Amino acid sequence: MSTENVTTTGKAAAEPSPAETRARTIAALVLDAAERFSGVAMRSPEGDVWTRTTYPQLGADVRVIAKGLIALGVKPGDRVAILSNTRAEWTLADFGAMCAGAVVVPVYQTNSPEECEYVLDHSGAMALFCEDGEQLAKIAEIRDALPKLEHLFRFDGDGEDAMTLDALRAAGADVSDADLDARVAGIGLEDLATIVYTSGTTGPPKGCMLTHGNLRADIDGVHPRVGFAAGDDVVYVFLPLAHVLTRIVQLVAVDAGAEMAYWRRDPKKIVEDVQLIKPTHLPSVPRIFEKIHAAATAKAEAAGGAKAKIFHWAIGVGRQVARREDYGGHPGLVLKAQHALAEKLVLHKIRDLFGGRMKLALSGAAPIDTEILEFFRAAGIWVLEGYGMTETCAVETLNTIDEHRFGTVGKPLPGVCEVKIAEDGEILMRGPNIFQGYYNNAEATAETLTADGWLHSGDLGELDEDGYLSITGRKKDLIITSSGKNISPSNVENALKLCRWISQAVVFGDRRPYLTALLTIDPDEAGALAEKVGAASKEPADLAKDPAVRKELQGAVDDANRKFARIEQVKKFKILERDLSQDNDELTPTLKVKRNVVYESYRGEFKAMYDAGDERPKSAPPAKDKT
Secondary structure, three states, X not given: OOOOOOEEEOOOOOOOOHHHHHHHOHHHHHHHHHHHOOOXXXXXXXXXXXXXXXXXXXXHHHHHHHHHHHXXXXXXXXXXXXXXXXXXXXXHHHHHHHHOOOEEEEEOXXXXXXXXXXXXXXXXXXXXXXXXXXXXXXXXXXXXXXXXXXXXXXXXXXXXXXXXXXXXXXXXXXXXXXXXXXXXXXXXXXXXXXXXXXXXXXXXXXXXXXXXXXXXXXXXXXXXHHOOOOOOOEEEEOOOOOOHHHHHHHHXXXXXXOEEEEOXXXXXXXXXXXXXXXXXXXXXXXXXXXXXXXXXXXXXHHHOHHHHHHHHHHHHHHHHHHHHHHOOXXXXXXXXXXXHHXXXXXXXXXXXXXXXXXXXXXXXXXXOOHHHHHHHHHOOOOEEXXXXXXXXOOOOEEOOOOOOOOOOOOXXXXXXXXXXXXXXXXXXXXXXXXXXXXXXXXXXXXXXXXXXXXXXXXXXXXXXXXXXXXXXXXXXXXEEOOOOOEEOHHHHHHHHOOOOOEEEEEXXXXXXXXXXXXXXXXXXXXXXXXXXXXXOOXXXXXXXXXXXXXXXXXXXXXXXXXXXXXXXXXXXXXXXXXXXXXXXXXXXXXXXXXXXXXXXXXXXXXXXXXXXXXXXXXXXXXOEXXX
16 A cells, blocks of 8 residues: 655644653543532433433442452453443443453444354453343343353343342442552553444454553544533533444543533434533534434425525525634624524524534534535534544544634644545544554554554545645545546435435446436435325335335435536436335444445345436436536
8 A cells, every 4th residue: 555645734742751641541531530520420311301420429430330340350451341322321331441440342232143242252351231131132142152251231121140230339349449549540551441343334343452542642632622611511422332433522521521411312312302401512423414404494495485585595694604704704784684683583493403502513424515514504503524433533633613614524633643645545644543453453454554653544535735634535435437437426425315305325336337326215204205295105115116206306316416527427216115224234333324235235226227228317407517
């Protein structure tokens, strides 16, 4: 792989001195926060009621869990796994295990028993926290294949072989504070903190080894970019804690004394949770912002007439004001008066969808269309993109309110990350936040991490003259048409998903003369779609076969195609009878499409679109005048 530098930006920080080492570990971070702050650390749901845990109580809870693990024989470096939905107990188990000196191994709660077996066996986990009986049942199927697994704990439910958290706490009664403090003091920045297995869009997951120093470097880089404040800021936590992004955001929040509010573990209640909790910060994946965008526009579209015109006028005014602010200007008297009216009639209602207190929303894990970012900015909501990988502790670059450029993923974290572009366009990264390699996989490590510390991302990108990074595609995902044109499918897919009715879009066309796509109907919008086109059924399976629905989606495809050159336009599409899902192994836990899985599962559907001939639909829009 070529490492020749074309463009580079950012500079890695110097390693901390030995005197700083013990104080900067994640275990020390958590216990230090418990001493420094007195406000609410966690808000967690019990039914429809949220209970609050203060920072001193968080510290006490973490200590007793760590003592319990020590009493049961967990030694520094032992692997302790967590198999659970995102919840407060996950965080307590994570922090408690790290304070005991253990290496935490997250396991996605959506994993099958076979997938759980792979991670637990490969990592050599000797203890496992399970959420409930459903997760324990998975382990029961594979327990005989895991001879190193000695201890099982459960957060909820029944399971005679699994200790409750109360029993674990009681087990550590004879471990003194001095013993625990000595264990924490013995942890160094170079010690492994966690092995995070990539969710993987292809092949078995790889275990990314992240040290306390790696995590601490990323936290230090993110801190000044997001600006959490103790006693005021509330972070809504719903993404999988098995994904390193959620854990980094949580660690930044704890280090700043902010409050973490956990979801009710129901995907259908996420938007309702946000409105109820009224967070100031929302880390999320693009799909959530796409759904909120759809909810914000749906009412205006349904009303039509004057109300729809007022809605779009208000957004236009918001865009003008935002544009002037971005260039350091101010609205004149006329625009200021228009903005006040737009605010009263429309804009505040959009902010209310986020609870009305939102300071900053962060989007990561997959690309998001710039049109959505600009829409929310017009309404006074900052939704900003960042970029990173599990191998970089989640965050490598980040847009901020003061330094942002829509369409990019921001600048490298100051003092932490170096980014450069190789000759073939691949993004290369280096710095103290870069992982130590893949656990027990020297070959994959050598392919990804060069001897001089540069990480090969597999992503393609560009750095502009001001240091902002743009992602242009994924090397493995690039479509090369039969005419030799390189196309990034994600750009086309994002344009298609701007349509309210489309949940997922998967574009295909490698070695083919034109692009085709699979589209899925958003189940949450199926009823409204049926009403609009006059369909008899609201079921996605029936709507997929309805000619009126196809005509409606053809219009969305035409709208998307107008943004691209002819060779980049989708010529034919197939509407699937159901949405893509994690249960069918088509989506990762962070809702990214497993492209190869979809290509293989629906190869018959793709083939049929080419076998039917290559006549262009009459409704297709004219191509842009470019190649």
